[in-house]
Amino acid sequence: MPKQLLIIIPCYNEQASLPALLANVGSLQIPGYELTPLVVNDCSTDNTYAVAKQHGAKVLDLPINLGIGGAVQSGLLYAGQYHFDFAVQMDGDGQHPPKELIKLLAHNEATGANLVIGSRFIEKEGFQSSFTRRLGIGYFYWLTRILTGVHVFDSTSGFRLFDKKAIELATGYYPDEYPEPESLVHFSKAGLRISETPVIMAGRMGGQSSIRNFASLYYCIKVTLAMLFSAIRKTQ
């Protein structure tokens, strides 16, 4: 029996890039896995919902904007409810090429890690972001290492594969805003194994990054605080 894999595509105003992404996902065949794309429409103001439906994807339509973390968690709740074996987060802007998914799955088979992160930085290939962003990512590498002891070079990467255990944990708690680095602390405290594998990411096909210049200082402070509190919080 093939393993069930849910592809969670959180979207906020991604009607431009969504058709190509869904076509890519639809044409993807991975032996031993059955893929189900699930678009999570985070209360977009454009036609994301209609576009996703048109292309035959399952859609979770959030009535209010929850932010990336809340949207991903909704997808994970779906995965938990319908007993999926794996769930993968793939951003709606087309930064995460679907065929790179094979690498995440292969890495999971090889290491048995509960959470596999697709990283841009282990091998420097494909789209690399700006200098300041890389500086921030270096900072989070050290912070993650100090708090969890895990080496994660691309702790802000949203391209990540959850196994059953990780899905179950994330349905209980997953941060709303800028969830990626904080959730690493949460997962590692709960005893889950986190591992990273190199992937090649594309530039954005459309839309805007959720982290822009003015917000980046706020991002650093907020995420640092969240990670510190996560590290001292008792796991439920």
Next chain:
Amino acid sequence: MARIQIITIIISLLFLLYISRLIIKGKLREEYSIVWCVCTLILVIFSFWRSGLEVMSKLFGVYEAPNLVFTACIFVILIYLLHLSIVASKLHKQNKQMAQDIALLKEKVYSEDKQIEN
């Protein structure tokens, strides 16, 4: 009784009346009204008891009586603001869970409708 006393007493009582009206109309929940009722009562008490502030200042060892008023007020306001932040956080969390449940149910209804159609 001095004129200012009468004015403060009337204003305090009007305020209390307004709060009761809000509760009766269901616009203010009882648990949030307690702090307002208590504050108004304190105002009424000190309006009647003119030397009360002096007595309290001596009790706490404050030289200038108005300073006690400011300190106490700011302290109470800060605590109440914190309380409101906690309430907002709780509402935020419940709101999120509700939105997620609605989205999941909507998807379920949609796919079941589709199954019936086919």
